[in-house]
Amino acid sequence: MKYIDEFNDPQLARRLLDEIRATVTRPWALMEVCGGQTHSIIRHGIDQLLPEEVELIHGPGCPVCVTPLEVIDKALEIASRPEVIFCSFGDMLRVPGTGRDLFRVKGEGGDVRVVYSPLDALDLARKNPGRQVVFFAIGFETTAPANAMAVHQARRLGLDNFSLLVSHVRVPPAIEAIMTAPGCRVQGFLAAGHVCSVMGTAEYPELAEKHRVPIVVTGFEPLDILEGIRRAVRQLERGEHRVDNAYARAVREQGNPAAQRMIEEVFEVADRNWRGIGPIPASGWRLADAYRAYDAAHRFDVTGIRTEEPAICRAGEVLQGMIKPTECAAFGTTCTPRTPLGATMVSSEGACAAYYLYRRMNGQAPHSAPAPTGTPGPQGSRLPQEEMNPVG
Amino acid sequence: MCLAVPGKVVSIDHRADPLTGLIDFGGVRKQACLEYLPDVRVGEYVIVHVGVALQRLDEASARASLELFEQLGLLEEEFGDAWRQAALQESGSEAQ
Amino acid sequence: MADLASTAAETPVDPANWTCPAPLRDQPVVVMGHGGGGALSAELIHDVFAAAYGNPVLAGMGDSAVLNLGGVRLAFSTDSYVVRPLFFPGGSLGDLAVNGTVNDLAMSGARPAYLSAAFVLEEGTELAVVDRIARAVGAAAEAAGVTVATGDTKVVEAGHGDGVYVTTAGVGLVPEGVDIRPQRARPGDAVIVSGPIGQHGVAVLSVREGLEFGAEVTSDTAPLADLVAAMLAVTPDLHVLRDPTRGGLAASLNEIARASGTGVRLYERSLPVPEAVAGACGFLGLDPLYVANEGRLVAFVPPGEADAVLAAMRAHPQGGGATVIGECVAEHPGMVVVATGLGGTRVVDLPLGEQLPRIC
Numbered sequence: 068m069k070y071i072d073e074f075n076d077p078q079l080a081r082r083l084l085d086e087i088r089a090t091v092t093r094p095w096a097l098m099e100v101c102g103g104q105t106h107s108i109i110r111h112g113i114d115q116l117l118p119e120e121v122e123l124i125h126g127p128g129c130p131v132c133v134t135p136l137e138v139i140d141k142a143l144e145i146a147s148r149p150e151v152i153f154c155s156f157g158d159m160l161r162v163p164g165t166g167r168d169l170f171r172v173k174g175e176g177g178d179v180r181v182v183y184s185p186l187d188a189l190d191l192a193r194k195n196p197g198r199q200v201v202f203f204a205i206g207f208e209t210t211a212p213a214n215a216m217a218v219h220q221a222r223r224l225g226l227d228n229f230s231l232l233v234s235h236v237r238v239p240p241a242i243e244a245i246m247t248a249p250g251c252r253v254q255g256f257l258a259a260g261h262v263c264s265v266m267g268t269a270e271y272p273e274l275a276e277k278h279r280v281p282i283v284v285t286g287f288e289p290l291d292i293l294e295g296i297r298r299a300v301r302q303l304e305r306g307e308h309r310v311d312n313a314y315a316r317a318v319r320e321q322g323n324p325a326a327q328r329m330i331e332e333v334f335e336v337a338d339r340n341w342r343g344i345g346p347i348p349a350s351g352w353r354l355a356d357a358y359r360a361y362d363a364a365h366r367f368d369v370t371g372i373r374t375e376e377p378a379i380c381r382a383g384e385v386l387q388g389m390i391k392p393t394e395c396a397a398f399g400t401t402c403t404p405r406t407p408l409g410a411t412m413v414s415s416e417g418a419c420a421a422y423y424l425y426r427r428m429n430g431q432a433p434h435s436a437p438a439p440t441g442t443p444g445p446q447g448s449r450l451p452q453e454e455m456n457p458v459g
Numbered sequence: 460m461c462l463a464v465p466g467k468v469v470s471i472d473h474r475a476d477p478l479t480g481l482i483d484f485g486g487v488r489k490q491a492c493l494e495y496l497p498d499v500r501v502g503e504y505v506i507v508h509v510g511v512a513l514q515r516l517d518e519a520s521a522r523a524s525l526e527l528f529e530q531l532g533l534l535e536e537e538f539g540d541a542w543r544q545a546a547l548q549e550s551g552s553e554a555q
Numbered sequence: 556m557a558d559l560a561s562t563a564a565e566t567p568v569d570p571a572n573w574t575c576p577a578p579l580r581d582q583p584v585v586v587m588g589h590g591g592g593g594a595l596s597a598e599l600i601h602d603v604f605a606a607a608y609g610n611p612v613l614a615g616m617g618d619s620a621v622l623n624l625g626g627v628r629l630a631f632s633t634d635s636y637v638v639r640p641l642f643f644p645g646g647s648l649g650d651l652a653v654n655g656t657v658n659d660l661a662m663s664g665a666r667p668a669y670l671s672a673a674f675v676l677e678e679g680t681e682l683a684v685v686d687r688i689a690r691a692v693g694a695a696a697e698a699a700g701v702t703v704a705t706g707d708t709k710v711v712e713a714g715h716g717d718g719v720y721v722t723t724a725g726v727g728l729v730p731e732g733v734d735i736r737p738q739r740a741r742p743g744d745a746v747i748v749s750g751p752i753g754q755h756g757v758a759v760l761s762v763r764e765g766l767e768f769g770a771e772v773t774s775d776t777a778p779l780a781d782l783v784a785a786m787l788a789v790t791p792d793l794h795v796l797r798d799p800t801r802g803g804l805a806a807s808l809n810e811i812a813r814a815s816g817t818g819v820r821l822y823e824r825s826l827p828v829p830e831a832v833a834g835a836c837g838f839l840g841l842d843p844l845y846v847a848n849e850g851r852l853v854a855f856v857p858p859g860e861a862d863a864v865l866a867a868m869r870a871h872p873q874g875g876g877a878t879v880i881g882e883c884v885a886e887h888p889g890m891v892v893v894a895t896g897l898g899g900t901r902v903v904d905l906p907l908g909e910q911l912p913r914i915c
Contacts, residue, residue, distance in 0.1 A: 077896050171584065264514040487831050
């Protein structure tokens with residue numbers, strides 16, 4: 068496929084890797100902000116190919132991972148109502164709220180539907196005038212134009228049975244929070260390409276200057292990610308800290324003005340709680356006053372729900388790059404992909420889940436201290452669920 | 460955060476509200492909202508995320524990136540840096 | 556990743572002080588993931604069914620059980636079929652109900668002979684729909700060379716079913732000298748898939764309400780017993796056969812790796828993923844390795860026989876696209892690992908439940 072295949076070329080990847088190797092002289096910690104980039108890094112095994120000086124810290128850029136527990140609890144409450152058709156992106160269904168998840172609500176009779184687009188949820192509202200259709204509007208700046216379009220259309224069409232449960236977050240305040248947190252190890256950022264396709268790059272020079280940190284707008288195919296890393300490492304080695312666009316085919320400096328206008332009309336900046344991290348000022352969007360009637364949290368009166376994270380889970384520190392997943396006491400013991408404690412273990416590209424899988428593989432591979440045959444590996448005895456033989 | 464993929468605009472329905480087009484993703488075709496790219500033309504490539512086209516793809520930029528990557532390799536071959544050759548072999552053996 | 560190995564000793568956690576917000580394994584109700592062919596399905600079988608009536612035969616865990624009965628080796632299998640919508644590009648519920656059970660029998664090397672077919676009909680379903688599915692069952696049985704020998708019909712009230720559910724069971728004879736089961740995978744075995752992957756799952760999704768997309772992809776639903784016979788004609792010593800249905804190739808290979816205590820190493824560049832499958836998986840955020848197939852098999856073949864088996868498969872109409880996708884290894888037992896196109900590796904784990912379109 069055009070714009071995908073060319074940017075997967077192993078020959079060119081090798082050249083980029085060689086160039087990174089030739090450039091780097093000392094350790095650097097880079098954070099890829101976006102969960103989509105983490106996914107690509109893991110899917111292609113990019114982290115294993117980099118020179119050991121370059122460490123990638125998986126950032127908080129997965130809207131599924133950072134949606135706060137209390138919003139998920141609100142979603143569970145709304146989705147349980149008999150009059151509601153609750154629509155969501157597929158990856159939200161497994162994220163645990165307090166005591167249950169959306170799959171469970173569906174199993175208990177809730178009408179929970181996976182949709183591809185918020186506009187599909189709008190269609191459902193049109194086709195089911197007797198039901199309340201609620202869309203779980205999570206996302207970063209990339210998803211905001213779609214969610215804004217859906218509620219804008221609903222208002223224009225007078226679809227009073229449509230509403231959004233909004234948990235929208237923005238990247239720049241998160242970068243600010245990460246850089247000002249005590250113990251921050253991040254020295255350079257790969258900024259999220261598709262966020263910048265929408266918003267442009269105007270918000271980043273100030274951050275790069277203030278924190279003296281390179282910010283490289285980066286795409287998602289392997290060559291894009293390697294090029295982002297190459298440019299960030301080059302800046303660091305030269306002592307520079309600029310905003311650089313390594314994803315020019317999809318990112319213009321001004322972003323997409325039409326999409327920004329729609330976001331401005333529908334949303335207003337608000338403080339947001341990030342799961343595992345806590346409140347970050349001005350880090351999200353809520354519906355603007357003109358659209359408040361379409362806010363599901365008000366319509367279904369769930370604004371009173373307040374819940375907190377379990378204390379043992381350190382997903383927040385993982386998301387901010389302060390600790391590696393393996394430094395969390397729960398990692399691989401009480402917290403596994405089967406029984407996730409935190410969101411970083413839930414999503415397959417979440418940092419903890421990724422570490423977990425590689426640990427299992429490397430823990431028994433011959434080149435890294437094999438476990439004696441017939442005895443469980445160091446974590447084997449703690450993970451009976453993972454060792455079970457399934458049948459078709 | 461955001462799974463968005465490039466696709467080719469196959470047709471545009473100018474009567475649709477919001478503006479809608481048919482996008483081809485390698486032989487798979489799906490409708491997407493084009494409201495944020497009102498002047499997009501059939502044959503252009505766009506980035507689509509959850510049913511909404513966010514930005515058009517710029518072919519010249521894509522070509523420039525790929526040419527830059529090619530050049531990285533050419534420089535290396537011209538100079539024949541022994542360290543890099545060693546690194547190349549090392550990473551080559553990892554792939555086995 | 557050396558740092559991972561060095562931090563093996565973690566602080567033990569006191570389970571009494573532990574506050575998990577949602578231990579998914581403790582789901583008190585059935586969720587869709589229990590039917591997804593992944594870890595939740597496995598857990599349900601282990602905790603409920605095997606606990607209630609487990610026995611050495613059931614523990615064999617092949618696609619079909621091989622029984623010694625009256626001096627012959629009989630393969631026996633059953634499967635229930637639910638699909639929405641009932642008709643999809645390239646087939647229907649009726650095709651799946653026959654081919655699925657025929658293939659489960661074939662995966663133990665058996666020649667399928669007889670099927671049963673039990674219909675559960677929802678009140679209000681158009682008879683024309685039932686008729687179309689019944690005819691599809693008849694046509695598929697004829698194509699597969701099996702006879703529907705017995706059947707049953709039940710009707711449930713409107714709203715209590717998706718129109719039509721079909722359950723089939725089948726029997727067939729396993730030839731002398733053939734012993735095909737997941738436990739027989741051995742390091743060195745070539746891993747061969749019989750054709751392009753992901754077509755069935757993508758074809759069904761393309762007509763699923765709310766996801767509809769136009770695709771030049773049709774379901775691969777097909778009977779595979781004849782292809783297996785052609786492979787057995789080369790050598791009776793095929794180690795493992797599996798049809799990667801729910802959970803896709805990833806689930807089948809993980810099951811084989813775990814049952815045999817071996818590892819599986821795949822080469823990403825060798826995976827036959829049609830462009831349209833890659834395109835659909837791209838915008839839905841799915842991995843083709845986890846997408847269902849209904850007319851493909853994956854074979855573990857001793858290295859010395861791999862070329863001849865591959866040639867025989869390619870000469871057969873159901874195996875024209877056969878290709879070697881990886882090998883069975885002694886390393887990382889119980890795990891499936893993909894060598895990526897760039898030269899890295901990634902772990903392909905057993906899916907938890909069903910794969911869903913994602914945004915992240």
